[in-house]
Amino acid sequence: MARDxxxxxxxxxxxxxxxxIDLVKRTLRVFETVIIAIATNPEKDRSLFTVxxxxxxxREVFRGTKGRVEADSFQGLLVDYAESxxxxxxxxxxxxxxxxxxxxxxxxxxxxLKPKLxxxxxxxxxxxxxxSSRLVKEVVSLGGDVxxxxxxxxxxxxxxxxxxQKKNV
Ligand code: PNS
Numbered sequence: 001m002a003r004d005x006x007x008x009x010x011x012x013x014x015x016x017x018x019x020x021i022d023l024v025k026r027t028l029r030v031f032e033t034v035i036i037a038i039a040t041n042p043e044k045d046r047s048l049f050t051v052x053x054x055x056x057x058x059r060e061v062f063r064g065t066k067g068r069v070e071a072d073s074f075q076g077l078l079v080d081y082a083e084s085x086x087x088x089x090x091x092x093x094x095x096x097x098x099x100x101x102x103x104x105x106x107x108x109x110x111x112x113l114k115p116k117l118x119x120x121x122x123x124x125x126x127x128x129x130x131x132s133s134r135l136v137k138e139v140v141s142l143g144g145d146v147x148x149x150x151x152x153x154x155x156x157x158x159x160x161x162x163x164x165q166k167k168n169v
Pocket of ligand 1: 106
């Protein structure tokens with residue numbers, strides 16, 4: 001493992017899934033610290049969970065990792081945030097070929113903005129490759145069961161959130 005190395009794992013994490021968790025665990029084999037960085041954009045935000053709710057869920061999941069996994073949020077450019085954290089690497093997961101074009105564009109743009117910052121792609125685990133936060137939310141909103149796809153704390157928060165939304169309709 002590279003000592004004192006910091007990797008940033010950015011995303012929406014709305015909510016964190018078992019696919020994200022698998023990726024973080026595998027990243028910890030290579031990097032000392034992983035910062036899960038939730039991107040926020042108040043003007044465009046259509047997230048189900050607030051940033052604070054998402055941070056809390058992530059922190060609960062990684063409570064036992066002796067501080068090697070941090071959760072944070074940021075506004076503005078990812079490359080600026082990464083620099084402020086002295087991170088040398090951005091981690092992104094690749095599930096299928098369909099992810100590639102978007103990820104490639106982002107990696108190239110980030111590289112142009114900060115050439116010293118590298119993007120490392122990790123293949124999502126074989127049992128998680130079809131999981132996405134978007135699909136998880138859709139399935140739960142329609143009454144489907146997503147246990148095994150998200151951690152227990154997230155499963156609970158999803159149930160509460162959609163029950164509340166139903167009552168408000
Ligand atoms: O989970 P997502 O939605 O795929 O994550 C996308 C994210 C947050 C990594 C990307 O939108 C991002 O980096 N946003 C921060 C703003 C920024 O730096 N934009 C330029 C990216 S090239």
